[in-house]
Amino acid sequence: MAGQPTIEEVARRAGVSRGTASRVVNNAAHVSPRAREKVLRAVDELRYVPNQAARSLVTQRHETVALAISGMDTQDFAEHPFFSEVMVGIGAALAEADLELLLVLGSTARNVDQLRRRLSSHRVDGVMLLSLHGDDPLYALVERADIPSVIGGKPLGIEPKHYVDADNRGGARQAIEYLVHNGRKRIATITGPLDMDVGVARYDGFRDALNAAGLPANRVAHGDFSPESAARAMTKLLDKYPTLDAVFAAADSMASVALTVLRESGRRVPDDVAVVGFNDRPLAQHTTPPLTTVYQPVRSLGYEMARMLVALTKGESVSSLILPTKLVVRKSA
């Protein structure tokens, strides 16, 4: 019936003042060992847990950060393990810092307004934003709000104050260099959506490497990460460039489809055509043949986003981070 005990009750039980009890709970200085011990015992006996609402009211801190995932319909979220993986990384970093995670999904008009209210309703100490198309309204909202924020995945054409991203361009470059090194000469690509930085960056990497090698970079078909778009793109490539000897797909999901289309066209992978993907999702190990692909440290991405945000909320200054990618060679190239 007591409900939750208050600090006042703790203080009374320990025979000290509320001020002293508070100091102990927040392990501040200026408390005698004796008093501290008494308070600690009282806390333990009463199972006292501070009321966070009351605490926030005075400290202006909430021990909570938000993760907003937007710029795509919920279907994408549900299907791409990418998000879960990022969240695991975030969770790990926040657990270390003892912070809570508030999740905000979607990006409808309604949602933007909700997030705006959330940000100004004194609930969170910072915000992480994930995977947005360049024109995501949340991006502007978050950067404008005077609350620490970190963007996961650079938006297209914008340089946010604080962001973490994988080295998409470098990863693509590595992939192509590997193909070139293995003697491939007629290399094509299925790009990602070119209204997102990931799409553009991987495409740029493709061109970088081919230009550097003095090979043509004109065998291009555009996809949008969806299997359907990949099927169309691969078919088109085969149609226009029947002699191509390698394909770099900007995502494993698309590479996997490319594999199928190639097989159906009677080509052997990797003998006739080499295929390289991007992401190194679990899927990559289970295609036939297993996919050579560019690993991107998704979990680290989340981890570093959260760590960066934590640093920001402490008033530390940080700079954006590009995480390295790595080519994982399996059987498809």
Next chain:
Amino acid sequence: MAGQPTIEEVARRAGVSRGTASRVVNNAAHVSPRAREKVLRAVDELRYVPNQAARSLVTQRHETVALAISGMDTQDFAEHPFFSEVMVGIGAALAEADLELLLVLGSTARNVDQLRRRLSSHRVDGVMLLSLHGDDPLYALVERADIPSVIGGKPLGIEPKHYVDADNRGGARQAIEYLVHNGRKRIATITGPLDMDVGVARYDGFRDALNAAGLPANRVAHGDFSPESAARAMTKLLDKYPTLDAVFAAADSMASVALTVLRESGRRVPDDVAVVGFNDRPLAQHTTPPLTTVYQPVRSLGYEMARMLVALTKGESVSSLILPTKLVVRKSA
């Protein structure tokens, strides 16, 4: 420099008392249209947003519920789209109710303690718990705490006060009945983990249907949802029952591997051996041949969990829910 405006400032600007302003914001009764309108305008001009911490302190409500995902290592979370899908459903229901979602991942000892503190630190109005092994310590913790809670997926051997689950047993039964109906007589199963209710329920459904049909239900190999376990199980089944003509795998991920093992053993699917999975994940459409599988309404699961919790927090009484599953026939059976 003003920071956030307070209700006091709103009141002053509107030329009314704090009490009246508050009534308007919470659209309570006993406010004249004239006063209401003035306050509303002031709110708008000042971009006033109530301070949730202050509000919680007095109302004892937080407009926030928690989702705890536990009973498995983070790897599982990252790989199973199941969780994302549930979260999408939850997100939809919470958006309707205008509630926030606090996410708690993992289930280490440290975590249990964190959750315990969270529950008693006045931050959330209710908790949802997802996918636990029967002995998950969080389960006991949540049921004991006097805070509304909903369990997603019944824990093994326990009947929680409030839970939502898919009809795993019925779904498995349907799958087997379909196989029987198509003339399959030597039907085997690769089970899920038998320390989880899903595993047991699907296995029970398998036996139900075979018993009802007067067919033997002894062709059983145990898996744990992982591809590796499925490969071992399928190999073992083939070894012990080389003449089997159908396999029911308790998850698509395992069915997909079974397909591969069967193909490598020289059997044709579905001609020689029919294969049915469970879940209807996107994966199911892309296997060769496309997988016949039992659809479970994962998003609805999340949606109903959240709705149930919302009802509970309002003091309404609710009863647990079993959501129907449905056989989706493709090419593998």
Next chain:
DNA sequence: TTGAAAGCGATACCAC
């Protein structure tokens, strides 16, 4: 219908 004032549970400042 409205205004004034009493708390909600904590922190933090200021004397002692």
Next chain:
DNA sequence: GTGGTATCGCTTTCAA
């Protein structure tokens, strides 16, 4: 090192 007290921003009771 410790205790008393103002204060955070809001809701809600009580009188008017």
